[in-house]
Amino acid sequence: MNSFSKIISGTMTWGEWGSKFTAKEMEYLLEKTVEIGINTFDHADIYGGYTTEATFGAAFKNSSVNRESVFFISKCGIQMPCNERPLPVKHYDYSEEHIRISVENSLRHLNTEYLDVLLLHRPSPLMHAETIAKVTQELKREGKIRQLGVSNFTPSQMQLLQQEVRLEWNQLECSLTHEIGLFDGTLDHMKIHAIEAMAWSPLGSYFKKNEAKKERISKCMPALCEKYNCTEDQLLLAWLLNHPSNIHPVVGTTSVKRMALSKKALDITLEITDWFILLEASMGEPLP
Numbered sequence: 194m195n196s197f198s199k200i201i202s203g204t205m206t207w208g209e210w211g212s213k214f215t216a217k218e219m220e221y222l223l224e225k226t227v228e229i230g231i232n233t234f235d236h237a238d239i240y241g242g243y244t245t246e247a248t249f250g251a252a253f254k255n256s257s258v259n260r261e262s263v264f265f266i267s268k269c270g271i272q273m274p275c276n277e278r279p280l281p282v283k284h285y286d287y288s289e290e291h292i293r294i295s296v297e298n299s300l301r302h303l304n305t306e307y308l309d310v311l312l313l314h315r316p317s318p319l320m321h322a323e324t325i326a327k328v329t330q331e332l333k334r335e336g337k338i339r340q341l342g343v344s345n346f347t348p349s350q351m352q353l354l355q356q357e358v359r360l361e362w363n364q365l366e367c368s369l370t371h372e373i374g375l376f377d378g379t380l381d382h383m384k385i386h387a388i389e390a391m392a393w394s395p396l397g398s399y400f401k402k403n404e405a406k407k408e409r410i411s412k413c414m415p416a417l418c419e420k421y422n423c424t425e426d427q428l429l430l431a432w433l434l435n436h437p438s439n440i441h442p443v444v445g446t447t448s449v450k451r452m453a454l455s456k457k458a459l460d461i462t463l464e465i466t467d468w469f470i471l472l473e474a475s476m477g478e479p480l481p
Contacts, residue, residue, distance in 0.1 A: 197264050197309075199434070200456050201233045201391060202226050203445035208245030212447045219252035225449040227258050229456060235364075235391070235443045236303070237268035237314055238295050242275035246302035254304040265303055266391075268314035268344055268364075269295030285317035289328040296337055311338040312364055316350045326357035344393075348382035355386065362389045367440065368397030369432050369475050370406055380438045395442035396429050409474040417471070421461050426451070430458035432471050 207214050207222070214222065223234075236246050246267065270287055274280040296311060311329065313320075332338045342362025343351060351360055363383055367374045371394070374380050383390055399407055414425050421428065433440050444455045473479055 197233045197441065198231045199441055199459055200231050200430075200452075201235050201266070201441050201443045202231050202452065203235045203393065203443040204245060204249055205235075205237070205240050206445055207447055208241035208248050210241050210245070214248070214447065216248050216251040216255070219249055220256045222447060222449065223249070223252055223258060224256050226452055227263060229449070229453045231452060231456060232262060233264040233266065233309075233441075235266045235393075236299070237271075237312075238299055239268075239271050239273045239314075242273070243277040246299055250302045250304040260305060264309040265305055266310040266312060267296075267299040267303070267308050268312040269299070270314040270317065285315055285319070287313065287317055287320040287325055289324050292325070292328045293332065296332055300337060307336055308338045310340045310342055310362055312342045312344045312362060313346070313354075314344050316343070316346050322354050322357040325354060329358060342388070344391075348378050351382060351386070351388065360386070360388050362391060364391035364393055364443065366394055367392040367433065368395050368399075369410065369429055369471055370397030370399055372472065372475060375436070380436075384438055390438045390440045391443055392433060392440050393443045393445075395433050395440075395444065396426055399425070399429060406475055406477065409477060410471065413470055413474050417467055420467070421463070423458070423461055424454060427454060427458040427461065428471075430455055431461035431463055432468060434458060434461075435463045435468055 206212055207219055236249065238246065240246065269292060270285050272280055272284050272286050274283055296308065299308060300306065329338065329341050340361040341358065342360055344364040346363055351363060354360060365374050365379060380390060399410060414428065417428055418425060430442055433442055444452060446452055
C-alpha cells in the first residue's frame with residue numbers, strides 16, 4: 194500500500210479516554226484494521242492524557258504490521274493539564290522548542306522514525322508563522338515528518354501560515370450535523386490551495402444527542418437505508434464521502450466489525466436529491 198486509506202482510523206478512544214485497551218488489545222485491533230484495508234492511523238500527543246501513543250507504539254512494535262505499509266498522523270500544540278503534565282492552565286504552544294519536543298516524543302512513543310503527517314492541533318492567537326515554518330522545515334529535512342498540516346484552522350488562519358510554509362492537510366469537524374465547513378469557505382480555501390481534507394467526528398451528533406436535528410434526519414433514514422442497502426452510520430459517512438473535497442473521515446470506533454462496515458460506505462454513491470434531502474433535514478429548512 195502506498196497511499197492513505199480513504200477511511201482513517203482514529204485512536205483517541207483506544208486508550209485511557211475510552212476503551213482503555215492494553216498494548217496486546219491494541220495490537221489485535223491494529224492488525225485487524227490493516228487487514229480490512231484501513232492503513233492510516235490518527236493520533237495526537239494529548240490522547241489519553243499523553244499516554245495512548247506509547248501504548249499504541251508498544252502494540253505496533255510487537256505486531257506483524259510493516260511500517261512502510263501504514264501511515265501515522267499525529268498532532269501537537271495543545272498543552273493540557275493532567276497527571277502527566279501538571280500545568281496551571283490549558284493553553285496552546287507553538288514555540289520551536291515545544292513543536293520539536295512533541296514530535297520527538299511522538300516518534301519515541303509510536304516506535305517510528307518518522308510521522309507521515311504532523312498536524313497543528315488547534316490555532317493559537319500567539320502563534321508565529323515564521324517560527325512554525327522554521328522548525329517544521331527542519332523536521333522535514335531531518336526526515337522526522339513527511340507532511341505538515343493543521344486541524345480546526347479557519348481559512349484566514351491557514352493563509353497566515355501559508356505565507357511561510359506549505360500546508361498539505363486540514364483536519365476539521367465536518368459531518369451532516371456539523372456542515373458549517375461546506376458554507377464558510379473552509380473547504381473552498383482548501384480546494385483552491387490543494388490542502389487535503391480530513392474530518393473528525395464524521396458521524397456528527399447523530400448518535401450522541403437527542404435533538405430536533407436528529408429527529409428530522411431520522412425520519413429520512415429508513416427509506417434511504419433501504420434504498421442504498423446500508424446502515425445509518427454508513428449513510429452518514431456516504432453523505433460526507435460524496436462531497437467533491439475528497440474528504441477522509443476519521444472514524445473513531447474500536448470495533449473491528451464497525452470499522453469494516455465503515456469502509457463499505459465507500460461503495461455508496463448518493464443521488465443528488467438524496468444528498469440534499471439529508472442536508473435539508475439537518476438544516477431544518479430548505480436551501481435559500
